[in-house]
Amino acid sequence: MLKKFLRDVITLVAGKQAEKITDLLDSEKYINEFLIAKKLDITINQTRNILYKLSDHGLVSSIRKKDKRKGWYTYFWKIEVLSSMVFLKNIFEKRIEQLSNQIKSREMKEFYVCERCNIEFNEENALVYDFVCNECGGIFSRKDNSKVIKDFKKNMDKIEKELRFIEEEIKNQKEKLENRKIREIKKEKEERKAKRKKKNKSLKKTTKKEVMKKSKKKISKKKTAKKPKKIKKTKAKSTRKKILKK
Numbered sequence: 005m006l007k008k009f010l011r012d013v014i015t016l017v018a019g020k021q022a023e024k025i026t027d028l029l030d031s032e033k034y035i036n037e038f039l040i041a042k043k044l045d046i047t048i049n050q051t052r053n054i055l056y057k058l059s060d061h062g063l064v065s066s067i068r069k070k071d072k073r074k075g076w077y078t079y080f081w082k083i084e085v086l087s088s089m090v091f092l093k094n095i096f097e098k099r100i101e102q103l104s105n106q107i108k109s110r111e112m113k114e115f116y117v118c119e120r121c122n123i124e125f126n127e128e129n130a131l132v133y134d135f136v137c138n139e140c141g142g143i144f145s146r147k148d149n150s151k152v153i154k155d156f157k158k159n160m161d162k163i164e165k166e167l168r169f170i171e172e173e174i175k176n177q178k179e180k181l182e183n184r185k186i187r188e189i190k191k192e193k194e195e196r197k198a199k200r201k202k203k204n205k206s207l208k209k210t211t212k213k214e215v216m217k218k219s220k221k222k223i224s225k226k227k228t229a230k231k232p233k234k235i236k237k238t239k240a241k242s243t244r245k246k247i248l249k250k
């Protein structure tokens with residue numbers, strides 16, 4: 005059902021030749037525009053024209069990636085389900101309003117018809133022509149509005165049902181986006197937390213190492229500092245002893 009509506013929107017905006025694009029575009033991942041052109045069997049320029057038309061109404065979105073070797077950009081496209089459904093919702097609401105006006109007008113006014121030419125006139129125009137068809141000379145007959153009203157109402161019911169589905173889909177899509185946002189924020193927070201932890205750990209490690217290094221240096225300094233003194237002393241003693249002996 006969603007796919008059908010997406011197809012409807014896309015054909016409404018970009019014409020019948022764009023219909024197949026709906027099946028190629030994804031709502032989750034971006035598709036290479038050259039691949040779209042190849043699959044549709046049309047030129048890249050034709051493909052881009054369709055995609056730009058759709059993009060003008062926010063029905064599709066794109067990202068670009070630079071080709072490292074060739075140095076140019078390639079565009080990747082994806083369908084925007086929420087915007088597409090909102091776009092279709094507006095169209096359906098307008099149609100319902102039009103139908104409702106037509107039903108009202110049929111309920112209040114008389115219409116006349118030349119059955120031979122199948123042309124319809126409202127009361128004012130029928131009066132202008134004096135109820136005679138200027139094409140065939142036939143006399144107008146009064147239109148049975150009840151059948152027309154019945155058809156309009158049937159059509160309106162159908163559109164209202166579809167509208168309810170679209171509104172439901174809009175709700176779903178909004179929830180989906182909201183949940184994705186929450187997930188992303190959560191992920192970001194966790195990543196930041198993990199980074200901080202890592203930083204703290206490495207900071208602790210370095211301080212520990214530094215402390216160890218410093219204390220080792222102190223110890224070795226103490227040791228090296230004490231030893232030569234002793235040697236000097238003993239040397240001095242021994243030289244003194246030697247002197248005394250002499």
Ligand SMILES: [Zn+2]
Binds near residue numbers: 119120121138141
């Ligand atoms: Zn006629």
